[in-house]
Amino acid sequence: MIWIAILGSAVATYLTRSLPLAVTLGRRLPPAATRYLEALPVAIIAALVGPAVVAPVGALTHGAEPVAAAFVIAAVAWRRSLLAGVIVGVVAVALLRLV
Amino acid sequence: MGEGWPVMGTVLLVGTTFGVVARQSGLEPLEIVAMSLLVFAGASQFAMVQLFSQAAPTPVVIVSVLFINLRHLLMATSLRPQLQRLPLGWRLFAAFFLTDESFAMATGHFRRGGRSLAYYFTFAIALFVLWNVATVVGVVVGGAIGDPRRFGVDFAITATFIGIVVLAIRHRVDIVIALVAALVAGVLALAGASTIAVITAGAVAPLIAVVVRR
Numbered sequence: 001m002i003w004i005a006i007l008g009s010a011v012a013t014y015l016t017r018s019l020p021l022a023v024t025l026g027r028r029l030p031p032a033a034t035r036y037l038e039a040l041p042v043a044i045i046a047a048l049v050g051p052a053v054v055a056p057v058g059a060l061t062h063g064a065e066p067v068a069a070a071f072v073i074a075a076v077a078w079r080r081s082l083l084a085g086v087i088v089g090v091v092a093v094a095l096l097r098l099v
Numbered sequence: 100m101g102e103g104w105p106v107m108g109t110v111l112l113v114g115t116t117f118g119v120v121a122r123q124s125g126l127e128p129l130e131i132v133a134m135s136l137l138v139f140a141g142a143s144q145f146a147m148v149q150l151f152s153q154a155a156p157t158p159v160v161i162v163s164v165l166f167i168n169l170r171h172l173l174m175a176t177s178l179r180p181q182l183q184r185l186p187l188g189w190r191l192f193a194a195f196f197l198t199d200e201s202f203a204m205a206t207g208h209f210r211r212g213g214r215s216l217a218y219y220f221t222f223a224i225a226l227f228v229l230w231n232v233a234t235v236v237g238v239v240v241g242g243a244i245g246d247p248r249r250f251g252v253d254f255a256i257t258a259t260f261i262g263i264v265v266l267a268i269r270h271r272v273d274i275v276i277a278l279v280a281a282l283v284a285g286v287l288a289l290a291g292a293s294t295i296a297v298i299t300a301g302a303v304a305p306l307i308a309v310v311v312r313r
Contacts, residue, residue, distance in 0.1 A: 013168045016168040018175070039308035040166060046276070076261065090255050
């Protein structure tokens with residue numbers, strides 16, 4: 001099943017990359033559709049964060065993940081670095097789970 | 100090409116992180132390498148790892164990846180005028196290597212008046228090679244670390260997502276969209292609807308961008 005998901009995801013991804021270069025779309029997208037598409041990636045990735053922070057192992061968190069998430073937001077906003085966020089997040093959650 | 104080094108360094112780091120996180124989640128090395136070779140899309144690959152670990156149904160994984168990558172339609176459309184002079188076969192080849200990074204670099208190059216398509220191909224393919232080398236390094240490292248939860252390594256993927264979102268914020272409405280998406284998905288997951296939580300929240304929250312003009 002994992003292999004079908006990988007191959008399916010590969011095909012889906014390639015289609016999004018190649019379609020505009022392979023075929024000519026007659027009309028431009030309406031502005032509302034463009035705004036929707038532009039907002040989509042951030043929304044999906046944020047949606048992945050929600051469950052991992054609120055219900056990390058399927059049940060309500062004991063608090064370590066939301067606090068660590070706040071640290072990650074602060075670290076990335078301050079340093080503008082993904083790596084800084086990952087390091088701060090991993091260390092914070094490891095320490096907070098000990099509490 | 101000199102200005103590409105920070106991007107290449109980031110790709111190496113994120114690719115290695117992906118390999119580590121994917122290996123820690125229990126995926127087989129061959130599956131992880133295949134994802135980087137065939138899908139070749141950072142955020143999607145992290146999302147796939149997360150969805151696999153939640154035992155999400157295959158269609159949910161594929162549709163989630165499709166949604167995350169719909170933005171490629173906009174980027175490819177924007178590159179059309181420059182790539183149009185290539186034959187179809189070359190355009191389809193160029194498309195495979197289209198990423199946020201190669202798009203950003205190529206757009207910068209064209210905006211500065213550059214005409215060379217070699218710039219795009221060199222940079223985009225270099226990123227592909229780096230991403231895959233980094234993935235293999237991460238897989239090896241990830242296999243050597245013990246229980247992920249003990250060191251908080253399982254949180255690395257979540258921290259990566261949070262970082263991607265924070266760095267992608269351009270307008271105040273982006274913050275609202277991200278918070279709504281995260282909250283709706285979190286509530287749905289708590290309510291037991293974890294298989295559809297991400298797709299539903301991810302598809303609904305951008306409607307805010309349609310209603311609210313920046």
